[in-house]
Amino acid sequence: MKILRIVYDWPPPWDGLAPAPYEMTSAQVKLGHEIDVFCGRWPFAGPIETLKGAKLHPFLREPLRGTLSITTSLIVFFYYLFWRLKNRPDVIHSHGHFAIWIYAYRFFLKKFLPGAKELKVPLIAHFHNTVKGRWEKLEGQDKNIKAISRYLSWPLAQMSDRWAIGSADACIFVSPETKNEAIKHYNTDPSKCFVVETGVNTELFTPIGPEELVKTRGELGLAPHDKVILNNGAIVERKNIHLLIESLRFLPSNYKLLLVGPHGDEEYESKILDVTSKYNLDHRIVRVGYTPYPQVPIVFQIADIFVLPSDWEGLPKVVLQSLACGVPALASGFETSQKIEGLVYLREVSAESIAKQVQEVLDSGISADLGFVRSNYSWHLMAKKVDQVYDKVVIRKS
Numbered sequence: 001m002k003i004l005r006i007v008y009d010w011p012p013p014w015d016g017l018a019p020a021p022y023e024m025t026s027a028q029v030k031l032g033h034e035i036d037v038f039c040g041r042w043p044f045a046g047p048i049e050t051l052k053g054a055k056l057h058p059f060l061r062e063p064l065r066g067t068l069s070i071t072t073s074l075i076v077f078f079y080y081l082f083w084r085l086k087n088r089p090d091v092i093h094s095h096g097h098f099a100i101w102i103y104a105y106r107f108f109l110k111k112f113l114p115g116a117k118e119l120k121v122p123l124i125a126h127f128h129n130t131v132k133g134r135w136e137k138l139e140g141q142d143k144n145i146k147a148i149s150r151y152l153s154w155p156l157a158q159m160s161d162r163w164a165i166g167s168a169d170a171c172i173f174v175s176p177e178t179k180n181e182a183i184k185h186y187n188t189d190p191s192k193c194f195v196v197e198t199g200v201n202t203e204l205f206t207p208i209g210p211e212e213l214v215k216t217r218g219e220l221g222l223a224p225h226d227k228v229i230l231n232n233g234a235i236v237e238r239k240n241i242h243l244l245i246e247s248l249r250f251l252p253s254n255y256k257l258l259l260v261g262p263h264g265d266e267e268y269e270s271k272i273l274d275v276t277s278k279y280n281l282d283h284r285i286v287r288v289g290y291t292p293y294p295q296v297p298i299v300f301q302i303a304d305i306f307v308l309p310s311d312w313e314g315l316p317k318v319v320l321q322s323l324a325c326g327v328p329a330l331a332s333g334f335e336t337s338q339k340i341e342g343l344v345y346l347r348e349v350s351a352e353s354i355a356k357q358v359q360e361v362l363d364s365g366i367s368a369d370l371g372f373v374r375s376n377y378s379w380h381l382m383a384k385k386v387d388q389v390y391d392k393v394v395i396r397k398s
């Protein structure tokens with residue numbers, strides 16, 4: 001099958017959404033598909049990560065943050081029109097708002113020219129979150145929303161969601177909650193909604209032995225007897241990293257926090273520093289900056305527990321990566337479709353509650369069910385589930 005994937009992130013850098021479409025594309029190529037990828041690229045990010053069997057069409061991610069829909073997405077739209085003159089994919093599979101004007105174009109055709117040749121190629125819209133759901137949660141928690149998000153990028157992204165749902169032949173959601181948000185906020189037809197959760201590379205993310213664990217911890221300044229709490233990802237306020245840091249004051253001194261990921265904006269970094277200084281916690285925190293994806297498993301492998309006290313998520317890849325390494329995860333802001341042994345949900349997002357549950361999880365000796373994760377969350381399985389969605393819409397179109 002010939003697939004056109006449209007996605008706003010592609011590695012490097014290996015943060016944000018980038019690993020997921022890369023892994024899905026890799027798994028689909030192994031299933032025999034031919035794939036073109038229209039992808040966003042941050043400037044000065046280094047050589048693009050290529051995949052045999054996938055042809056990449058890179059675009060500047062966005063000249064200024066928050067302007068994706070009114071800058072690069074317009075270029076993507078016109079490039080798409082010219083590309084389609086000579087190319088006919090079997091399926092268009094789009095993630096997020098990079099394709100906002102393609103959604104608008106197909107929404108217009110569907111409403112006024114339903115017999116248009118363009119619409120004979122099915123469109124799959126893939127939702128990793130919903131803008132309306134995210135916006136509602138953050139406002140409900142009285143979180144700060146930047147002006148450019150509130151008045152420009154989020155209104156356009158919300159319109160993109162609506163056009164995507166209106167023009168798509170099927171919608172894929174990364175969690176049942178994301179699907180339910182789309183039905184609630186956008187009146188999405190449930191019959192064209194499918195849940196295909198985030199996967200994990202079960203060959204890359206694996207446990208390690210005790211000798212390697214001690215050696216790697218030592219290289220990071222962590223002792224064998226330390227209880228290592230890991231958080232890996234963007235340092236942003238909705239993930240409540242400041243509360244995770246503060247939770248250390250309610251825990252014994254051998255509990256250390258390993259923070260992995262690029263620094264956040266100045267305002268939130270200042271908040272983190274204030275909390276760290278106020279409770280004199282600097283000596284209990286190890287910070288590691290941006291880490292390329294192939295090296296990411298190392299930090300999971302040496303942790304005792306992964307903690308993500310987030311306000312909202314789609315289905316965070318980092319939770320599955322932790323479980324695949326045999327490390328229990330304590331998290332919030334989402335739910336998986338199936339119960340996974342080793343995944344515990346936070347009862348309350350506060351510093352004291354985080355500390356209490358960290359101790360509960362570690363004292364209980366709970367471990368991740370590696371066999372379940374490998375058999376239910378591999379990228380190979382997720383690619384096959386996506387194939388099933390493709391087959392349904394292709395049959396409908398024929």
